[in-house]
């Protein structure tokens with residue numbers, strides 16, 4: 001992967017960045033996403049934010065080598081602190097981090113958001129608490145995608161501020177739009193996770209030390225939800 005050829009995961013993230021956007025890519029690492037989008041003429045400008053010095057220098061190098069310093073600002077900053085009001089950011093991407101980390105970055109940096117930005121989030125796990133934060137903070141999920149690359153499943157969640165929306169516990173767990181779409185990747189992911197939940201429950205039974213009841217109940221509830229989800233998807237189409 002480089003600024004010319006993105007991974008399939010980042011390519012799918014890129015597809016959700018609106019044409020002409022002023023993008024803040026937070027946790028940009030090498031800066032491949034904003035540089036690729038700028039080279040393709042998709043975005044108008046970008047901020048690449050990094051909290052760690054090694055990726056900050058890597059992003060600075062990618063931007064410099066592509067002659068994009070006038071259009072992409074690379075900033076060493078924690079989360080959304082990389083964004084300045086004058087940037088007039090219209091899209092924020094947070095990719096390749098745990099869902100809880102993305103949630104915490106959004107929560108700590110709320111003051112840096114105008115509410116008009118499209119959020120393009122690609123969590124590695126922890127999707128449920130991230131969706132919970134989006135709902136609690138007045139965001140509607142406008143698009144969701146699930147893809148498989150190198151044996152891993154990746155989710156992309158696109159959200160925009162909208163009138164209050166309420167998601168059920170199951171929608172927060174599976175993703176409201178993915179539950180509707182029931183793509184083959186989605187069903188395969190949850191079949192795999194159901195097998196894992198059953199293994200976990202079996203290991204709890206064999207555990208020498210008692211597993212806290214709330215933990216057992218949480219996994220049992222999830223297994224029930226997944227079983228119900230997969231059962232519905234087996235019904236013949238009307």
Ligand SMILES: C[S@@+](CC[C@H](N)C(=O)[O-])C[C@H]1O[C@@H](n2cnc3c(N)ncnc32)[C@H](O)[C@@H]1O
Pocket residue numbers: 010026027028029030049050051052055077078079080094095096097101105
């Ligand atoms: C695994 S990399 C993902 C890079 C790229 N976004 C991608 O999806 O390929 C995660 C990056 O997020 C950065 N990061 C983690 N916490 C951050 C924070 N609070 N603010 C800015 N960057 C952060 C890390 O330094 C790391 O470079």
